[in-house]
Amino acid sequence: MLDYLFLVFALPLAGFVTLAFARGRLPEIPAAFVGVGSIGGAFLVYLLCAYQFLTNPPEGGAYTQVLWQWMQVGNLDIRLALRFDGLSLAMTGVITGVGFFIHLFASWYMRGDEAYDRFLSYMNLFVASMLFLVLGDNLVFLYFGWEGVGLASYLLIGFWYKDAANGYAARKAFVITRVGDTFMAIGLFILFTHFGTLDIQELMSKVAVEWKDGPMIATIAALLMLGGACGKSAQLPLQTWLPDAMAGPTPVSALIHAATMVTAGVYLIARTHVLFEVSPIGLEAVGWVGGVTALMAGFIALQQTDIKRVLAYSTMSQIGYMFLALGAGAYQPAIFHLMTHAFFKALLFLSAGSVILALHHEQDIFKMGNLRRDLPFTFWVFLIGSLGLIAFPGTSGFFSKDEILFEAFAGGNMHLYYMGLFGAFMTGLYTFRMIFIAFFGEAHHHGVHKPHSKFAHDLPLAILAVAALLGGFIHLPLDSVLPRHEFSEEMEHKKHMLEAISVAVSLSGVGLAWLIFGRSRKRAEALRDSRNPILRWWGAAFGFDWLYDLIFVKPYLWFIRVNAKDVVDQGITLIPEAFKILNGWAAQTQNGMLRWYAAAIGAGAVVIVGAVVIL
Template sequence: MYLNIIFLPLAGSFVAGLFGRFIGGRGAGLITICCVGLSCCLSGLSFYEVGLGGAFTYIYLMPWLDSDFFQVNWSFCFDSLTVVMLVVVTFISTLVHLYSTEYMGEDPHLPRFMSYLSLFTFFMLVLVTADNFVQMFVGWEGVGLCSYLLINFWFTRVQANKAAIKAMLVNRVGDFGLALGIFTIFITFGAVDYATVFALSPQLVSATLSFLGLDVKCLDLIGILLFVGAVGKSAQLGLHTWLPDAMEGPTPVSALIHAATMVTAGVFLLARCSPLLEYCPNALNIVTLIGGATAFFAATTALVQNDLKRVIAYSTCSQLGYMVFACGLSNYSVAIFHLSNHAFFKALLFLGAGSVIHAVGDEQDMRKMGGLRRLLPFTYAMMVIGSLALMGMPFLTGFYSKDVILEVGYATYSSVSHFAYWLGSFAAFCTAFYSIRLIALCFLCEPNGSRTLTLSASESSWPMVTVLGLLATPSIFIGYLGRDLFIGLGTTFWGNSIFSLPSNLSIVDAEFMSTSIKLFPLCCSFLGGILSFVFYFNYKQALFSLKVSDWGRRLYTFLNRKWLFDKVYNEAINQNVLDFGYHFTYKVIDRGLIESLGPFGLSNVLLSQVKQIREIHSGFLYHYLMALVWGNVVFAVWFLFGIPSPHVLSLLIFTSLWLTL
């Protein structure tokens, strides 16, 4: 059963990819949906057995790498953390597959698309079930490859090409850090399997290693390098620039990437490595700072974005910041709880946005929408549910996890945690503001788009509507139903899959903190939502006047251009690297040194030698006879008296040439 969970999506991907031209788009969709759906059902059974029953499972498949002390096996670990991720990944993936058969139904390359989706799911399952870092890295790189293929699915579009290349290159930076972390783990522990590394971590707290000429603690270095990998994959501040541009791919791709697979891999890595990170206090402080800054940065940037999918993409970046700084505060269970909750309402938002875009002729600019609540009532209701869950409104899924993250941030009582708490609270205000702004511009304001497209808008077909309804249910209830199981005091659900030092536990302190501190993030959310509703209904002219004012225009430009990160990267880094590559490595090394010593130099030497030899050939027979005679003389002298001295040899050669000419 457990291996079927992993390999059924791979089988569906192979069938759809290799035989798609024979079975057609509908056939490929049916096969992949059945394979991933069956994997989802088996994941539910594994959740019951492993998560609720406590029957942790380890499966050894076969040996893989065996070189002296370096040994890696193909083996799979199913514990509480794994089965939670399995349920989330397979459930969201099944619904995205079903949604895609209708959303992409007119695309002639639907079999290829369904094959990529299933392959994406397979690599994510490999990542979360691996029992060692090398096997995890295979899944890690696999989801990166599939993201490139899916973002670039419409490969005739230049922007899709650019976005896919950008996603691949930015993730390579993070992957390089993760690879260095795995190398350092092997150097420090002599093994790469989780069990050995996590068991030995307390014994090597004081171990040091020379890195870039500095003596640093091994565990702190490992923690930082692993976090660099998480920063790239989970789009944290610094390596976040690929995530908004990934919206160039089809909408189902965005839902799968943002809700359940690629961007959650970094948070999963931090939670999986909790027995190691707990002994890296300096690394955890960095994780907390970056997570809090990311939540604030992405929330402020989303305030002024006009592309529907881009707003939701920045909200993903912001929510990932919450999860990351929860991991930095050693509350890994709270981070995973928010990850699973976020997956449902974020998939609902993206697929609802896809339904809106599908209805208005592929228009994504919210300023050209409006008035869709009467034309798309069901989609409107689903988007409202998703937006309210994202805002953390009471009794919806997001409320039960996001507020807990902020509470433990304050209850840790350190300068780093309070920094994350206040930035996270202001990010909650911005989240509510842009969520209501999205609803207002798309559904509540007067129509601003083309009359033809607006009047032709209608609800999507039954597969898309069914998927939205299935996602709305957990977006409302799953937070309430899972709170006591995942993060309740005294719960034994996680077992040994997540570890926190007793000194780092702050969930108990969060229960007894001041009520005003607990309610402050919720008040920020209410205030942001109310201000957004009032401004976009009664004071649009005031907003416009604010935007065109001197400082308002500067602020709007700064936020709309994503805090100028792309500008800084392009002008300060990318352009200088390209100039260096052209003027030095290309002109000096490739066109200069290598070609001078290589093909051009070799050809020039051969041509000059051939020209000199050709001039010796006069064409007269007696010249050749004389050369033959003197050659025989030189050979005879050499044979009888040994090798002549250089002076005698030079005299013989000079005499022969003089007589010949």
């Protein structure tokens, strides 16, 4: 069955092509059948491949499928090949599995939209690009998938392009992630220059041997790759695009923020972890970036009023947790948390989409209230997702997040441990602030519109709720790909104590949320409208947009204005002017005089005959 691995990304790609060429001529039901069915087919093929991989593991713990040779120029030998190992197995399962249920929900959510098939085509392109990224056997095709994800995210974020704000959000995401992509491209050039290959396995083997002493060039390459990861995963300092990406339809938010795009940076660092291990500075930078981003996003989320933006900053914080884990050398817990996060965050975004449609596209949590009675099913699945987010005991998030904190503590990375612990407190605080305001208290809305389709609405939420509860019991076969740390027996005995501490810290955040936001809505509204400069600073996302506008955007626009007629522009304008002059000369030969034409033909014949005789 592994021979059919190529279908995992070929089916979504075929769905994209089919829907793209339909150009609006397909009715909604056939379009949904193609769009959702292609992802469902990819998920089915994945399950069959995963079953064979797990029951009859290939030699070396990895299966490689070479599709064709793309180019061979000197030392540059690039082939389109797929690699299926423990890491790509885990990532592909998340992308196709969670992606399928997001597509199914989207087929209900987008019903009635005039560009229904175009939306599903973009979703298919997004999934196909992400699968290309995680299955690619070399960094060239990984980079192609990387850029494909960037293109598809631009199309999806700006899907409702008639609103100028949506177009701006799409351009912002595209430009900022291109900054990270440029860093990554330079890193790839450095690696190829030094090792003559971009095949991931060969490259990492050479890095481990030739850069084992940690030369400065290794640190430079690692930091450049980290820059690329920060762009795609919305980590400091390239994080400002993520909240604005909420301009896209809610299923887009679920796809980008849960199962796919924002996890690409985590996958990249995990896949190239050997490079970071030979560069202690690079590995330390990964941990600090993740820890600081996790805390910063938690403070910002406390002052947001849009339910989707709260979840967006929550995603930024949770991806920060994964970077923190990578920086602590806890590679397997990082990927484990990536998987569990996909379950409960996709559930939260889709539940939020259900709330938004029920309230006639209202997203302000202060204009909701008492939704636990009006939308009981949505409330319970939203609560399950939230419990997974705060790592409540027994949920999937508990197993993955506590494993990160334990390995950070056991590995002696105390600064990362304390940042993660404080992040757990902030997660409980901002998550249940959202729940107490939106689902409890008095209703502040104008009626609820119940969903029409129970199947496409309820089934994805129910399945994801089960996964958010039980996903922590899934065992990922990562031992052959990522190192596992062994700790002393004494340290293992401390694990339950550390788990109790993290649970207590998280629940204390929930308790504080109840005291501040659950008991009195007026107190919550007072904090929202507070003139306190610290709270306003948090609400403005620490002023990064203002700072970047001041440092980069305004100077660039000023330079364009004062340099509008520079030498280069003047030189470029001479080109069309020269062609105009030449055209004028050529036009004079077309004067309507037959004798002139006959003379020109004769002269031309003489020139041709003379050239033939001479040459």
